[in-house]
Structure formats: structure tokens, C-alpha cells
Amino acid sequence: MNNIILIGFMGVGKGSVAREVAKNSPYIAIDTDDIIESMENKKIKDIFKDEGETYFRELEKNLSLWLEQNVSGTLISTGGGFYKAQNLKKIGIVVLLDSPFNAIIKRIKKHPNAQNKLKKRPLLKDLKKAKELYDLRRPEYFALADVVVDVTNKSEIACAKELLEKVKLCLKN
Numbered sequence: 001m002n003n004i005i006l007i008g009f010m011g012v013g014k015g016s017v018a019r020e021v022a023k024n025s026p027y028i029a030i031d032t033d034d035i036i037e038s039m040e041n042k043k044i045k046d047i048f049k050d051e052g053e054t055y056f057r058e059l060e061k062n063l064s065l066w067l068e069q070n071v072s073g074t075l076i077s078t079g080g081g082f083y084k085a086q087n088l089k090k091i092g093i094v095v096l097l098d099s100p101f102n103a104i105i106k107r108i109k110k111h112p113n114a115q116n117k118l119k120k121r122p123l124l125k126d127l128k129k130a131k132e133l134y135d136l137r138r139p140e141y142f143a144l145a146d147v148v149v150d151v152t153n154k155s156e157i158a159c160a161k162e163l164l165e166k167v168k169l170c171l172k173n
Contacts, residue, residue, distance in 0.1 A: 005091055030075070095149060
């Protein structure tokens with residue numbers, strides 16, 4: 001159980017924080033959405049459009065089983081719904097990156113590549129529905145988390161440092 005799994009709502013910065021952690025620790029960083037896109041040779045938005053969400057969630061489930069059996073010493077950033085994998089706690093320490101919904105949307109819109117960031121997230125097309133999904137998922141994220149890092153208005157460097165400190169404490173206990 002020497003993996004770190006980043007969970008949290010889409011757009012909260014899991015990939016960015018993972019890359020920063022990888023720069024300053026022995027962990028390598030992988031992204032579940034990137035792996036699925038490679039496996040399917042298709043973008044996530046196209047998988048949703050062509051195959052549907054149920055198919056995508058099955059891909060996530062299969063990937064979670066593979067990660068449990070084959071991956072160690074790795075920081076795994078996940079898609080926003082990956083937290084539902086039944087074996088999540090068997091894969092590693094679960095770290096929630098948390099932020100209010102409006103701060104997440106503001107963060108995405110402020111990004112230089114904002115249009116593409118929004119386009120690649122099919123569940124963010126309708127912000128009202130996205131907020132409902134956020135409200136539904138947030139307590140579930142907290143219930144699973146071994147560690148919580150509030151990323152609101154913090155740099156990736158600050159978040160990475162806090163994450164590593166909290167994980168170290170978690171491992172001692």
C-alpha cells in the first residue's frame with residue numbers, strides 16, 4: 001500500500017498537484033484518465049459520447065483492479081468518479097483534494113487553456129448539473145479520504161508540500 005491516490009471533483013487540480021509531487025518526491029505520477037484514453041485510443045469526451053458513461057465506469061473499474069495488482073510507489077491522479085472503485089483503499093492512501101465548487105470553476109476558467117479544459121470534461125457542460133454532482137460526491141469523497149488537502153487559492157507547490165507532509169503523518173499512524 002505504498003501508492004497515493006488523489007481523488008476530488010473534476011478540475012480541482014489532481015493532475016497538476018500530482019505532477020508537482022512527482023517533481024519533489026520519489027513518486028512517479030500517473031493519471032487514470034490518461035491511461036483509459038491510451039487503452040481506448042480515444043479521448044474521454046469521445047468515450048462518453050460514443051459508448052456512454054456506464055461503459056466508461058466499467059473501464060475505470062477494470063483499471064482499478066489492474067492498479068491494485070500491478071502498481072506500487074506511484075502517485076495516481078484519478079478522474080472525478082474513479083473514487084467509486086470498490087478496491088480504492090487496497091490500492092493506496094486516499095488523498096482528497098478539496099475546494100468549493102465555485103473556486104474549481106474559477107480555477108478552470110482562469111487557466112490559459114480554459115476552453116479545452118472545459119470541453120474535455122463532458123460532465124461540466126451544464127454547470128447546474130455539475131454543481132448537483134459536486135454536492136452529491138463531496139461527502140462521499142470525505143468518507144473515503146485518509147488525508148484531506150484544501151487546495152483553494154494555493155499554488156500547486158504549496159498543495160504538493162502539504163500533501164506529502166500529511167501522507168507522511170498518515171503513514172506513521
